[in-house]
Amino acid sequence: MKRFCFDLDGTVYRGKSGIPSAVEFIHRLQAEGNEPFFVTNNSSKTPDQLQQALTAIGIHAKRGHIYSSALSTAKYVAKNYRTAKVQVIGADGIRYALEAEGITVSEEKEVDVLVMGIDRTIDYARIADACLTVQRGAKLIGTxxxxxxxxxxxxxxxxxxxxxxxxxxxxxxPLFIGKPSPVMLEMIAEEHGLTRDELVMVGDNYDTDILCGINFGCTTIHVNTGVTSSEIVKGKPTQPTYVVEDLSKVPHL
Known part of the structure; x- marks a missing residue:
């Protein structure tokens, strides 16, 4: 049985609106007892918040099946910079993830690492401070x-x-941890005892979602519902396994 890993923004929903073909496809998988995974580069939300966003569009996802770039970044920092001084730009998701890994966030000017996740309240002064922090020697890591x-x-x-x-x-x-890095798919495979052949990566963004699946070595499905159009994807040197208009057009796998 193939196990599906879905990107969120542009694949399952746009903003707060669900994409009907995706919601229907996921409901069909769940009715068949095939619980999907959700793999997002959105670092602003905690797993609970992502779960609530899915619930709001009618998808009831298992919390343990939700993977974000914030969680992956926090694990990377904990492994490689356990005792470092870490400064953070970002919202609840990355701050929660770092705290869960036991990383203390510093507000000092001179730190070892600057982690940047999406912050919708950011202004010029904060960007300027980030530039000075990196010029003082901090390693720049993006979720x-x-x-x-x-x-x-x-x-x-x-x-x-x-x-x-x-x-x-x-x-x-900068060092980026989220897709197209295969880290989150590797985590899913390891934590749930799955192989590359069993996983399918579904996404709208060729440069993140599809390349993540290609880098991992699994089946990939590009949907024409978000960032990268099918026309652009078909001109890429390395092709997804499937290119479809939306998830109502997915072949039987």
Missing amino acids: NEDIRFPTEDGFLPGNGSFVWMVANVCGVE
């Missing part, structure tokens, strides 16, 4: 590299836009 994400009204700046702004000012190369 994810998404340049933009879809909403009901159009595209908005993603975390990658802000991380690259800081990186370009400072002349450094």
Whole structure:
């Protein structure tokens, strides 16, 4: 049995509105006893908040099946910078994840690591402080590299836009943990005893979702409901396993 891993923004919902074909597809999987996984680069929400966002569009997801770039980033920092001074830009999701890993967030000017997740309240002064922090020697880590994400009204700046702004000012190369890194799929496989052949990565963003699945080595399905159009995807040198208009068009796997 194939186990499906769904991106959220642009794949399952846009803003607070569910994508009907995705909701119906997920309901069908659950009716068959095939509980899906949800793999998001959104670092602003905690697992509980992501679970509530899914519930609001009629999808009842198991909390242990929700994976975010915030959780992956926190695990990476805990493994590689356990005793470091860490400064954070971001919302509840990344702060919760770091706290859960026992990482103490510092407000000092000179720190070892600056972690950047999406912060919808960020202003020029905070970006300027981040640039100075990195120039003082802090390692720049982004939860994810998404340049933009879809909403009901159009595209908005993603975390990658802000991380690259800081990186370009400072002349450094940031480290990104979320998709297209295969880390979250590796976590799913390890924690649930699954193989690459059993997993399917479904997403709307070729540069994050699809490349994540390709990097991991599993089946990939691109849906034309979000960031990257099917026309653009079909011009890529490395193709997804399937390119479909939406999840009502997925072949039997």
